[in-house]
Amino acid sequence: MVQSYALLVVGFVLLVFGGDYLIKGGSRLSALLGVSPLLIGLGIAAFGTSAPEAAVSIKAAISGHSAVSIGNILGSNIANIGLAIGLALLVFGIKETHRQIWKESVFGLLATLLLLTLSVAAFSRYGDYGLNTVGGFILLFFFAGYLYYLFRMSVSDKKKSRDEEQEVIENRPLEYVKSSAMTIGGIAGVIFGGSFVVDNAVAIAQSWGVSETLISVTIVALGTSLPEIVVSVMAVRKNHWDMALGNILGSNLFNILFVLGTTATIKPMEFSAFHSMVLPDLLIALGITLLLFFIVIQKKRSGSALWKSRMQGLVLLLTYAAYMVFAIIRK
Known part of the structure; x- marks a missing residue:
């Protein structure tokens, strides 16, 4: 058990330092490539930190546990917005936010909405809610x-930043290597750190006599979102809000379109408990994404005072807390 506590600490250290290196490397890459930090967040950081969700969901679906796969994706997406943002x-x-x-x-x-539509369409055609091969290819498309x-x-960002790009062109080869290494190393750090935290937190919770149900909807559900949470908070701490929002x-x-799309093309997914498990999570994911949309739109139009921004954060956190209570009661 001492080993579990030690590895838990190691996991948190990897998360913190990995997130820090990812943000530093990503921001330097954005300057070198002449693109905005938002694009780095939407691409490299987002796909890299989604690796845990991809691994868990694809493995679960192939093993015949489609409900676990879809539940992991939707729970992670809700946590990304409600908890991280x-x-x-x-x-x-x-x-204010990026244009x-x-x-x-x-x-x-x-x-x-597309995921919800495809799930219902599968029922109307085949009598079962889920994602078939055709649905998977549509998501991948x-x-x-x-x-x-x-x-x-x-391409658009590069055209707008040619002047800034010229400033670093002399050091470009070395800077590319250093920035890429920091970014890749940071992604590896948050992924392995998150794995260490989840595995050992579960072991410690079990030793305390905590029920498996409570563990599954708290520690495990949060575990695959830890990389996104850490990276986003670290990005904001360094005033890279665009990268944080882009990452989430x-x-x-990536979770919906690529992970579920790939999973469904490998093995069609049947959502056996659609009305009691999948549909509520889909609607909650839709609702919390809509809430974030209104927050972003408001800031795009007029910005807002910091106190109002913090109140919006509190609303997102309370929404996620309500979802967690609902998940525990449902279990």
């Missing part, structure tokens, strides 16, 4: 469209 808003506040960030929040809404959008965004929204899109 809510905590960052409450502690640090935000006055493009509202589009990503719209994409998040559309992706969740939209993911390809999202990648194309990121590519177009990067990009991660949520």
Whole structure:
């Protein structure tokens, strides 16, 4: 048991230092590539920190546990917004956001609606709620469209930052290596750190006699979201709000479009407890994404005072707390 406590500490250390290196490396890469920190958050950081969700969900679905797979994705997406963004808003506040960030929040809404539509369409055609191979390919098709959008965004950003790009061109080869190493090392740190924290927190909780139900809806549910939470809070602490929001929204899109799309094409997913388990989580994920959309739109139009921003963070946190209570009661 002493080993579990030691590894738990190691996990938190890896999370903190990994998040710090990821933000430093990502911000330097954005300057070198001539793109905004938002794009780094939407792409590299989001896809990298979503690795735990991808591994857990694909493994669960292939093993015949589709409910675990979809539950992990939706629970993670809810935690990403309610806990990560809510905590960052409450502690640090935000006055304004990147001009493009509202589009990503719209994409998040559309992706969740698409998942709901495909699940219901499968029932109307085959008599079972779920995601079949066709549904998986549809999700992957939209993911390809999202990648194309990121590519177009990067081209646009480069055109706008040619002057700044010239300032670092002399050190570019070495800077590319250093920044890429920091970014990749940071991603590895938050992934392994999150794994250490979850595994050993579960072992410690079990030794205290905590029920498996409570563990599953708290520690395990939060575990796969730890990388996104840590990276987002660290980004905000360094005043990189665009990277934090990009990381969360990009991660949520990656979870639905790529992870579930890939999973369904490998093995069709049947949601056996759709009305009692999947549908409520889908609606909550849709609602909390809509709430974030309104927050982003408000800041895009007029900005807001820090106290108002912190109140919005509190609302997101309370929404997530209510979801956790609901999940425990439902279990």
